[in-house]
Amino acid sequence: SQQGEEDPQALSIQEGENATMNCSYKTSINNLQWYRQNSGRGLVHLILIRSNEREKHSGRLRVTLDTSKKSSSLLITASRAADTASYFCATDAGGSYIPTFGRGTSLIVHP
Amino acid sequence: EAGVAQSPRYKIIEKRQSVAFWCNPISGHATLYWYQQILGQGPKLLIQFQNNGVVDDSQLPKDRFSAERLKGVDSTLKIQPAKLEDSAVYLCASSLGPGIQPQHFGDGTRLSIL
Numbered sequence: 001s002q003q004g005e006e007d008p009q010a011l012s013i014q015e016g017e018n019a020t021m022n023c024s025y026k027t028s029i030n031n032l033q034w035y036r037q038n039s040g041r042g043l044v045h046l047i048l049i050r051s052n053e054r055e056k057h058s059g060r061l062r063v064t065l066d067t068s069k070k071s072s073s074l075l076i077t078a079s080r081a082a083d084t085a086s087y088f089c090a091t092d093a094g095g096s097y098i099p100t101f102g103r104g105t106s107l108i109v110h111p
Numbered sequence: 112e113a114g115v116a117q118s119p120r121y122k123i124i125e126k127r128q129s130v131a132f133w134c135n136p137i138s139g140h141a142t143l144y145w146y147q148q149i150l151g152q153g154p155k156l157l158i159q160f161q162n163n164g165v166v167d168d169s170q171l172p173k174d175r176f177s178a179e180r181l182k183g184v185d186s187t188l189k190i191q192p193a194k195l196e197d198s199a200v201y202l203c204a205s206s207l208g209p210g211i212q213p214q215h216f217g218d219g220t221r222l223s224i225l
Contacts (some may be wrong), residue, residue, distance in 0.1 A: 024208055030117045031211045042115070042216030043154065088153050096169060099154030 003027065003092035004089040019076040022107040023089030024069075031063055033090045033099060034074050043088065045075075054084045081111040113137065115217035117203050123223045130188035132220045136184070136205030142166075144214060145178055145188050146202040154202055160186065161209055190222075200222045 004025045012018055023032070031050050035043040047057045047074065049065045056063045062075040076083055086106050090099035116135040124130050136143050141162050157176065158168040162183035171178070171182035177193070181187040190197055200219040206212035 033213070037178060040218070042204070042218045043214070044216070045213035046172060047211065048211065090153075096167065097209065098159060099211075099214075101155070103151065103153050 003029075003091045003100040004032070006087065006089055006102045008105060009103070010106045010108075012110065013079060015081055015109055015111050017079055017109075019107055019109070021074050021077050021087055021107070023072045023074070023102060024071075025089075025091050026046075027072065028067070028070075028092055029091040029093045030097065031092050032063075032072050034061075034063060034072075034092060035088045035101075036084045037088065037104070038084070046087075049054060049059070049066070059078075061088060078106075079107075079109045081109050084109045097108040115203055115205055115215050117217035119202075119220055119222055120218065121221050123225065124193055125225050126195055127192040129189065130193055130222065131187050131189045132201050132203075134186045134188070134203030134217060136203070137215055139179075139207070140181070140205035140215070141142070141208050142206045142212070144204040144206075145186070148200045148202055148219070150199070157188070164211055166209065179192075189225065193222075193224050195224050198222060199215050 005067045011099045033048045034046040037043045060077045065072045086104040086105045090101045142221040143160045145157045148154045157171045160180040177186045202219040204214040204216045
């Protein structure tokens with residue numbers, strides 16, 4: 001079963017705009033990660049946020065975590081055509097630390 | 112550093128045939144994962160190795176799938192016999208160790224079953 005579910009399924013924006021995608025999950029988690037996958041390639045790790053953290057930044061990426069709402073958001077500021085990819089959240093719970101991936105958000109950034 | 116290497120990149124077989132995929136993780140990475148990614152979905156973990164031991168294979172269809180990681184480095188994943196529903200991308204990933212670590216993914220093998 002997939003723990004995290006991303007929303008929206010697809011997002012289309014113009015270069016320079018901000019892109020926001022969300023991830024909701026059902027049970028309490030230890031950590032939440034965001035990954036990017038370009039077409040035909042493997043996943044690339046973007047950022048990890050632990051359950052006791054509320055916000056993390058990495059370059060143009062900003063991730064928030066609201067454990068009371070069981071949700072996270074990924075914000076990409078000043079998007080570029082190269083940001084076109086699928087974005088997945090992955091959560092782990094219990095003692096296994098094995099991440100479970102959602103179905104992903106497909107982001108298209110038009111130049 | 113060199114990334115995770117996988118081969119072949121593409122494979123087309125007929126149902127009931129067998130197929131094998133190979134993965135070479137990043138040097139020094141003790142943990143290795145095999146995932147199945149069906150079109151339009153996120154990766155689903157099939158098996159996790161820690162060195163040459165199996166940590167989790169609860170989602171591996173053991174009647175047809177097998178995996179090994181001899182000597183704790185390279186790994187192979189085999190399907191025998193293949194079914195139509197096995198059409199997917201098979202991704203290998205590695206990380207420094209167990210616990211919550213960023214995983215480094217290969218580009219996968221795209222398997223098509225006719």
